[in-house]
Amino acid sequence: MQEVQQVIREDLGKEIPDLFLSFDDTPLGAASLAQVHKAVLHDGRTVAVKVQHPKVQAQSSKDILLMEVLVLAVKQLFPNFEFMWLVDEAKKSLPLELDFLNEGKNAEKVARMLKHFDFLKVPQIYWELSTKRVLLMEFVEGGQVNDRAYMEKNQIDVNEISSHLGKMYSEMIFVNGFVHCDPHPGNVLVRKHPDTGKAEIVLLDHGLYQVLTEEFRLDYCHLWQSLIWTNMERVKEYSQRLGAAELYPLFACMLTARSWDSVKRGISQAPATATEDSEIRGNAASYLPEISQLLNHVPRQMLLILKTNDLLRSIETTLGTRSSASSFLNMSRCCIRALAEHRKRDACSFFRRIQISFSEAFSLWQINLHELLLRVKGLRLVCCISTLLGWLTRAPH
Template sequence: IFLHGFVHSDPHPGNILVKRNKKGQCDIILLDHGLYATLKENFRVEYANLWLSILNRDRTAMRSHSKNLGIEGNAYGLFTCMIAGRTWDSIQRGIDREQFSKSEKKFMKQAFTGILPQVSEILQNVDPQMLLILKTNDLVRSIEHTLRAGTGMGSFCVMTQCCVKSVYNQKYTNSQTKIEKIKVSLAEFWALLKIRVYYMFLSFR
């Protein structure tokens, strides 16, 4: 999603086949062609920036990138909760620092009925491409929960790296001179290095 803009909104075992090819590598074969799309570049980069702002707990950036995706004003808070699948308190504390707990899940279920009108309004105003992503995110979280996967620091590290690469790839493409391209490449390298060190530090806590 972040790097190539490809999103499949119904990736359950009945729609996807993993097959070993002649080279010994795995090919992913799509069996159902109803719910996938290629995201527009600007949308893809905005979505990557929004995720980075969530992971960085940057409320100003969350508001800005949410606005660029069609969500105005204070609704950005609920919108980011819908994207992350976490409560606002968890986002503020850092969703990469603490796992999704049973108490948080219970709280979200209890609160959902009260915020249903606001959720419906967000779904009406957001860029239509986001609807596919929201469906995909919910399904992937369900699969991760079933398999008990994706709860460690590794998944956040990979996602953060993909977001950074997406943002810097666009900056590199828009660079006009070789000097600018070199600066962007060095900045990307430094950003990715900091991410690796940061998540390595968290893994030892």
């Protein structure tokens, strides 16, 4: 608390009692860069106060230098170890994460971009009491996104939350090219809206975002479209455009967390099984040199995207909603919209833009129809099973 008081005094020019009616000494959460405390302002507003550890700014440059020395040392011992990109990424991202004013701007930007999602809550930033090392935000309570017990207790549908999460991140990646890159469960909360009672996702910690270039975003759109609709020639083409070269099958497996056989059959055809997951884990160690080589050659933007994919997949696995057809179809919708928007911007005539809009509407209608057929098929299967079970219970023993 002495260090917290010191940072607040240095940055805001006042003592804690002068700024807050109450201030909880015990942090709500603590991490390597900062910790968060619950407090109440003198006007009655309950806030979350994020305070940076005082020595982090000075220590970070030494940490990066030490990381660089260690990675170079390991490289000398193991020539196939290609992880210098870790140092390059740390050099770029750490200064941004240490600037809480940048985090506040990111929070407001993503709130504006995704304001059409009524299920998303981004806490408001209170700029009058925010600095590079202190960030004041609206206090929002909720359970972690991977806490099934909390959702069951509060009657929150895990499938609805998983669908919302997929829509939100697909919109960030494919449509806007501005991606929240740290969706671990502590940064993604769920709650019932206090007024409407609808399920909401609360997105926290906006320090780390990836800004995708237009070329990368469109190539990534094409690649996922090809993976979803099992167009293997285009999977190869767009994987290679993204730096995978002849390792494109491995790249496709890394993106989808599916085996190459599943990718070729169609990732939306069936969810991953425990056997397939075990097979992937078993093969990962033997392919470590190739994985290292691949990570060293893909665009730097891809690295945080891969991290984001893995964190989202972990949440879906915990909720038991991983690799549902619905999530892939939502991704496909965003890809279609993003690619159509790009074509309309490049269109040379009004008639051409109308054509693109009709083609977009038709493609989206096809996806809706496909999703409806999947649901009908699922309902028929449920009805058949129910009928069979009913017959078995009535049948004489």
